Amino acid sequence: MSKATSILYLDGVSVSFDGFKAINNLSLTLDPGEMRAIIGPNGAGKTTMMDIITGKTRPDEGEVYFNGTIDLTRHDEAEIAMFGIGRKFQKPTVFESQTVEDNLLLSLKGERRGFPALFYRKSKEDAAAIDEILGTIRLEARRKDLAANLSHGQKQWLEIGMLLAQDPKVLLVDEPVAGMTDAETEETARLLKEIAKTHSVIVVEHDMHFVRELGVKVTCLHEGSVLAEGTLDHVSADKRVIEVYLGR
């Protein structure tokens, strides 16, 4: 695992807010094509880590590299999104006043400037891409409905669909199954495994049942740094992990 061959490389990253160290000497490497689950108690720095990768928060120190060559600390949100890092938020954030279809259209990879969008006309390729994603996230029947009228689980899927539409190289997915029913959780696991076949993915999740379902390497964060890393069985056998997280 070296910087050159990684898709995402964090080394010695620290950031503090008003003296509170949200991230403390955090190092993490994601290989191309890998799916990684991140677990950890509240306040472990999971969301802050995503903020740093996507350019929302600048680290005080440390290296953050994408594809081994791009220094992410030197770019802003829009640029990082264009490099190919997509993000799904903890709380589903879809464009509520627009249709499911339009949400995907807005996310579709490509032109991001305003003027060309004035004269944009949906191409056959774009329409096909939208149809395909609607199939993957199983929302074909709701395509003309406003996103506001979707159920909580459907909004989560729509947001995952928006990520797919961006066609990023890395997907950061924050708590995708929070508030979902068991059936929805299973469906989401299926969806993420499908996506992981062609993308690198980081999933932050509290639901251990769901993490087990994913069956991937797990990193446990605590107080802003890595506590344990390995298979779920290995991590959940770790005494310190049990103490700070699982034991509660």
Place this chain on the structure above:
Amino acid sequence: MILARFFAGGFRSPLVVAGMVIILALAVLVPVLNLAVPRGSAFHMPDYLVPLIGKYLCYALLALALDLVWGFCGILSLGHAAFFALGGYAMGMYLMRQIGSRGVYGNPDLPDFMVFLNWKELPWYWYGFDSFAFAMLMVVLVPGILALVFGWFAFRSRVTGVYLSIITQAMTFALMLAFFRNEMGFGGNNGLTDFKDIVGFDIAAQSTRVGLFIISAAALIIGLVITSAVINSKYGKILAAVRDAESRTRFLGYRPENIKLIAFVLSAVIAGIAGALYVPQVGIINPGEFEPANSIEVVVWTAVGGRATLVGPIAGAFLVNAGKSWFTGVLPEYWLFALGGLFIFVTLFMPKGIMGLLGLVRRRKSTPVDEMSPDARADIAPNAAEQQQ
């Protein structure tokens, strides 16, 4: 081809098309009733009503411009009257130059107020305003460039919400103070007035007034087509996305500051054109037009008509101003209280304005709730609740 498709988007909403038809009818009816119907007839429209309704048309265009940024992009500008006034001043400067030596002092080179202030020569920024084409260019460029510079700094610094509203208000207030100063060279307190003619036509002649009326109606229709085409394009969808979840659009790779800037500049240009059409119809432009209260009134018209509906603000501008004309005749000192009360009432009880009421009526008529599936009923219920709040 691309442009034709773009403009076709402007006719996609039946409500907007209905609005265009009504304005078109007004553009035909008013001149006919005023000029063709004999004076004694009950159907004759009195002369004074033509520039009055023409003035409302300009206000409606201003409200439409505000709706583009407030309704569709969430930028509550409390300084839109500044763009209107700047467009008005550009037109006023052209009209001043047309006076020539017919001023009180008969000076062929300088407007009256400059003679009065003992100025010896025309300031450089008055150059070019003898030409109608140059003045029209300035009507568009001055508000457009101000909006570009102002918006570039404000949106790039991620100033949003109430803070942005406050600095737009400060902008119009600063401009008002500047234009009040005699040294600025725009006529100070008195502004620009005593206009004689416009592109060779006598500005006081009834035929000229009718002509200006028709041009204002045409400008309003064109403004409606353009704004409607803009919001029906993919750009319009991005604009609404920025309004609803600005930070989310950043993570999709958009630059909300640039997206907002396009709408803000377009809106300022439309407001400038509205101001330029307004000045020859009322015969004067002075710094009072920059008053913060004027910009707030535009917000009230838009809110009364219905935000984010395009036709709503036009209806709102007509109704509130007609109400103002009537009210200031009957109980002049209470008008501002009535306006404030109206704004509070609309905000509390009619968040979607007049258009929201229309929508409610239409929906009730077309789909009785009993016949709907439980799903559809659940979809409508939250909206209805929102409207009753």
